[in-house]
Each structure stands twice: as C-alpha cells, then as structure tokens.
Amino acid sequence: MTDTRSKILSVAERMARSGGYNGFSFREIATSVGIKSASVHHHFPTKENLTLEVARLYEESFFAALGEFAPPGGTPESQLRHYCDVFKNAFESSGRACLCGVLSNEAEQLPQSVREVIAGFVSANISWLEQAIKQGSADSGYDNAREKAELVYCALEGAMGVAALKQDIGWITRVSKHARHAALMD
C-alpha cells in the first residue's frame, strides 16, 4: 500500500532470491530502503510474516505474467513458449533465480506457513503446464501430460539455479527449448 511498504517487499524479494530465507535481515532491508529496522517491524511484525507476503506477491505477479489459465486460443507450442519466457524474463530482469526455487532448497528450515505457499506455487505451475500440454488434444496424442509438466517445471527451476550461478541466461534458453520439445513429442 504505502510506498515504504512496497519498497520493503521489493527489497526483501530481491534479497531472498539472492540468498534465501537466511540470506536477508531486517537490518539489511531497512538500510536498503532508508529506514530503521524497527520500522520494518512496524509493517511486518515477524520475518515469517514478511516472507509469506513476499512469496504470495511473487506467486501473484508470476501468474499475472503467465495468465491465470492457459489462454484457450493458443497452441500447446505457443503456450509452452510463453511459459518458458516468463521464467526467462524473471531471470533477465534480475539476474536471479526463482524465489520459490530458492526457498525450496531451504524447505527443512523454513516456517511451515512459508513452505506451504511454496508447495502451492509448485502445484499451480504443474496444473498450468498440464492444462497447456493437454489443450486441444481430446485424443491421447499428449499422454502423460502431468509428468511432462513436472519435467518442464523441474528443468526450468534447475536451469534458473545454474543460470544464476554462472550468470548466463543461455542455460535457460537451451534447457527451455529441449524441455518444450520433450513435452510435445512422444
């Protein structure tokens, strides 16, 4: 709502994507925003609270970019291309991996509420992809759509990690291409 509030969320997202849950602090966020850490607590009482909000907004804007449902007009090809581009853009605009991918790798030490949001993000992605792959094929032409959706999602999350490590978007481009191909062939 407030300008400060959204600045906090934006800085927190950036920091969480670069170092995970344990990789950011109220003090760092405060410094970056230009306020004191106590003021961050005014907007978000606890770290769990803040992280939850960051994760929810991330998912929201991710699916806003994606379109809540796969647009009914497109071919599976065009939809998968669109899906991969959302990931690619997420990396391109930040040089960082997917927030949910990063947090997944700390799952064991995450507050349960955060873990649940992350798990929801994964499920929503798989559903979107499954629908996109199935679309327009009443026949059994695209079998195993759900498993193929899992492949595409996992491949992209993995590629985001490597791309962030090597600071090379090529990994996303190449892995996207082959993952799409795999999802649509048989």
Next chain:
Amino acid sequence: MTDTRSKILSVAERMARSGGYNGFSFREIATSVGIKSASVHHHFPTKENLTLEVARLYEESFFAALGEFAPPGGTPESQLRHYCDVFKNAFESSGRACLCGVLSNEAEQLPQSVREVIAGFVSANISWLEQAIKQGSADSGYDNAREKAELVYCALEGAMGVAALKQDIGWITRVSKHARHAALMD
C-alpha cells in the same frame, strides 16, 4: 582422518543440504558432534574452509558413485539410468536435495572459492552426461548431446528440490524417466 574430523564433515554436509550456507553454524555442528565450537575451528579454521572441504568431498563421493567416466561398455540408456539412480539414491539416503543444487541457489552470497567448486561440479556433470549420450554414436544420431545433457542435469536438480520440499521421491523417479527419454529421442 580423525574420527572427529569426519564427523564434523558429515554433520556439516547434512546441515548444509538442509539449509544452505547460512543454515548451519559452528555451534550447531559442535553440539551435534559432541564437542565445543572452538574445537570445530581447530579442524577447520574458517567457515569457508569447512564448506570448501564439504563440497569437495561431496563431489568426490558423487563421482565415485557415478564412475569417473561413463563406463565404456554400457549403452547410453543404461548409463543415463545409472546417472539418475545416483541422484535418486542421494535423495533416498538422506531425504535431502543435492548439496551443489542447494548452494547454487545462494551463489551470490557464497565465498568465491565455494562458488567455483559448485560451478566445477556442474561442468563435470554436464561433461559426464554429454559423453554418455554421445557414446556409441559416431553418426549424428545423438545430436545436441551437450544441450540434452544440460536438460537432464537441470531437470534432476530441480526434481531434487521439489522432492525435498514435498518429501516425495516420486518427483525424481518421474522426472528422471522423462528426462532420459528426451535425451535419447530425436
């Protein structure tokens, strides 16, 4: 060498795989081993030092399980299956993701030396896979071997993350199957 030293390394690996670089501390390790944190510093002067050793040993034992080079006798099919099984076993025996996958997602905040070891792990994996996919095909039957290797690696790292998040090995099984299929088709 010493029993204590290897206990420290073992505990550190477990903790790093469950929470990343910022997810473990000298004190936690010490408590788990049954000594004091100063004694951990006796064996490993700095955290960078300790993490470096953990990462090197992880890579070493990973490739020991894999076989330094793809065994010349096997078919690409059998070799890829073997590769996927190494990942699957790594999850099965610990319920945790790949150390290098976890650390990749903190790359930005990692000491450079550690980042380099992780990057080396990725490269070694791609080389192994590329060789396995190419093997026995002097013709152009297996084109784009390197890019397919990247797909397999990224898919598996992604699947390890989701499997750890959901505590469900099925993700690794299913993604492995489709990634292998994608790498060998065309």
Next chain:
DNA sequence: GATAACCTACCTACTGATAGGTAGAATCCA
C-alpha cells in the same frame, strides 16, 4: 485528537572467530 509511520534505544540470543590453557601422546636427543 486519532491513527499511522517512523524514530531511538534497547533486549536476548546467536554468529564466526580468537586467545590462552591443559592433558596426553609422539618425538627427539643425550
């Protein structure tokens, strides 16, 4: 005059790291 947004000042707990010491085993040398 409320309410929101921010501050100073502080707390407890924990971080990686260091200083300095001790018990005991190994090594050296007359």
Next chain:
DNA sequence: TGGATTCTACCTATCAGTAGGTAGGTTATC
C-alpha cells in the same frame, strides 16, 4: 632409557558483530 620438547585435540572464556524482536516516544496526516 629417560627427560625435555613438541604436537594434537580439545577446553573455557571472550570478542565484536549481527540476528529477530520490543517498548515507548516523536512526528505527520487526516
């Protein structure tokens, strides 16, 4: 052989710095 020395593996105690979080005061806005 036996005393002196050195090394290993740990210890206690402490450091400065940072973590998340809180109490209570100030300022600005409606």
